[in-house]
Amino acid sequence: MPDPFPSNAPELSVSELSSALKRTIEDRFGFVRVRGEISNFRGQHSSGHAYFSLKDQSARIDAVIWKGVYAKLKTKPQEGLEVVATGKITTYPGKSAYQIVIEALEPAGVGALMALFEERRRKLGAEGLFDEARKRPLPFLPSSIGVVTSPTGAVIRDILHRIAERFPRRVLVWPVRVQGETSAAEVAAAIDGLNALPETGPMRRPDVIIVARGGGSLEDLWSFNEEIVVRAAAQSRTPIIAAIGHETDWTLIDYAADLRAPTPTAAAEKAVPVRAELATTLADLGRRESGAMFRLGERRRADLRALLRALPQGEAIIALPRQRLDHVGARLGAALSKAHDRQRIGLARLSHRLSQQSPHARLARSAERLAGLGGRLGRALDSGREARLRRLAHVGARLAAARSTSRRVETEKLSAARHRIDALARRLSYGVNAGVATRRTTLGALAQLLGSLGYKQVLARGYALVRDADQRPLRLAAEIRDGAALEIEFVDGRRSAIAGPAKDAAPAKPAVKKGRAKRDQGSLF
Known part of the structure; x- marks a missing residue:
């Protein structure tokens, strides 16, 4: 049947057509920037790659971020976030679809950044990183101040100038980038590094840390909204003052810091007091203290003079105690005499008791008790010896x-056992003789039976037993090969023979009888 649609176009396979489309699209577009809303994002695949879609009001395009690129992205994809994606357009032949392989991702405008800012603020706030209860007070006069900022901007000069003007302190500057892709990691590392310094030594840990940056747009300040920076500030052991941008600029580190300053200069003012004001205050307090001490002394002297006027004369004060002393002295002599008499009587009583408890008296009483016990022991020994002799x-x-009695019983048992042994010996001798006679009779009968049934009797009647070289009896002529060695046993001995071929003539009758005799002999074995 002829082709209804004749054409000279070459035939292409599906793979060839897909490859041609892939090359055409990649050569035509190359790298593009696409703005759209992230859709169908479910997080990273188990392989580490990320698959989702970019859409607007009327179209959508598949997107993929490879594992290595995803780890380097500053802005991670989130469901519903409007972004600007930079990448390469390519095709996926497995689904006959085109897609964008994203190399860079950034929020699309301030609105998207503010939405991301609010979402992060709610997330980190739910974790408790912004709670007021965890914020610590700043030291009144720190001995060392750490500053995390750019070393080349006006911010560091303002901070150093303000600290030197108010109250010169030791300042440790940790230089970082305050804008760009690596700035967030550098700021977090600086906060952790300052906290990791030792508490003593030439490079000791500062008492307060100032994280500062000058003003800028939301995109310029975005590094201080990254989670790594907020978490580093929340976990810092040293109090942190956040001074990012101007007074109207707010970042997430402002919520996590222990104190927010509207400007970097204000941060320096909050870190240290004014030395001149402190000196004036101290001088004023010193003057007030001196005046108060003088007035207190005057008041105490006036009180003392008033008390002295109210006191009576000295003689009147000591007259009554002196009379009381005389009365007590008289009573003391009588009391001492009575106490002496009581002590002498008690001493006499103790002497009498001591004489009764003297070693000689106690030794005499012990000797009397020992003699009594010795007599009782002798009588007890004599009585016990006599009782033991009687029992023995x-x-x-x-x-x-x-x-x-035991000897008589054993003698009777021995005699009875001897009689039993003699009887058993007689019975054993009789049984052995009877058994031998029976076995001898049986053996004779078996010998006669063997003589009558053995193959020797058959040989005596004129037959012969044929064996091969292995001494096995041969029953049939077919079992013998020509030239085989044979042994023929007669009644009076054995002879060797060599088997020859069979003759044409029929075997003689005796030969048949001989063969039957062989079968009979074989049955005997």
């Missing part, structure tokens, strides 16, 4: 009677 004699008599 009684036990000896019982033992002799028991031994005599």
Whole structure:
């Protein structure tokens, strides 16, 4: 059947057509910037790649971010976030679809950044990083101040000038980038580095840290909204003053810091007091203290003079105590005499008791008790010896009677056992002789039976037993090969023979009888 649509166009396979489309699209577009809203984002795939879509009011395009690029992105994809994606347009032949392979991703405008800012603020606030309860007070007069900022901007000069003007302190500057892709990581590393310094030594840990940056747009200040910076500020062991941008600029580190300053200069003012004001205040307090001490002394002297006027004369004060002393002295002599008498009587009583407890008296009483105990011990020994002798004699008599009775019983048992052994010996001798006679009779009968049934009797009737070289009996002529060695046993001995070929003539009748004899002999084996 002829082709209804004749054409000279070459035939292409599906793979060839897909490859041609892929080259055409990649050569035509190359790198593009696409603005759209992220849709169908479910996080990274198990392989580490990210797959989602970019859409607007009337179209959508598939997007993919490879694992290595995803880890380097400053702005991570989020569902519903409007972004500007930079990448290369390519095709995916497996689905006959085109897609964009994203190399860079950034929020699309201030609105998107503010939405991302609010979302992060709610997330980190829910974790408790912005709670007022965890914020710490600043030291009144720090000995060392750490500053995290750019080393070339006007911010560091303003801070150093303001600190030197108010109250010169040791300042440790940790230079970082305050704008760009790596600035967030550098600021977080600076905060962690200052906290990791030792508490003593020439390079010791500062008492307060100022994180500062000059003014700028929301995009310029975005590094201080990154989670890594906020978490580093919240975990800092040293109090932090955040001074980012102008007074109207707010970043997430302002919420996590222990104190927010509207400007970097204000941060320096909050870090240290004014030395001149402190000196004036101290001088004023010193003058007030001196005046108060003088007035207190005057008041105490006036009180003392008033008390002295109210006191009576000295003689009137000591008259009554002196009379009381005389009365007590008289009573003391009588009391001492009575106490002396009581002590002498008590001493006499103790002497009498001590004489009764003297070593000689106690030794005499102990000797009398010892003599009494010795007499009682001798009588007890004599009585015990006599009782043991009586018990020993009684036990000896019982033992002799028991031994005599036991000897008589054992003698009777031995005699009975001897009679039993003699009877058993006679029965054993009779049984052995009877058994031997029975076995001898049986053996004779078996010998006669063997003689009558053995193959020797068959050989005696004129037959012969043929064996091969292995001494096996041969029953059939077919079992013998020509030239085989044979051994023929007769009644009076054995002869060797060599097997020859069979003759044409029929075997003789005796040969048949011989073969039957062989079969009979074989049955005997």
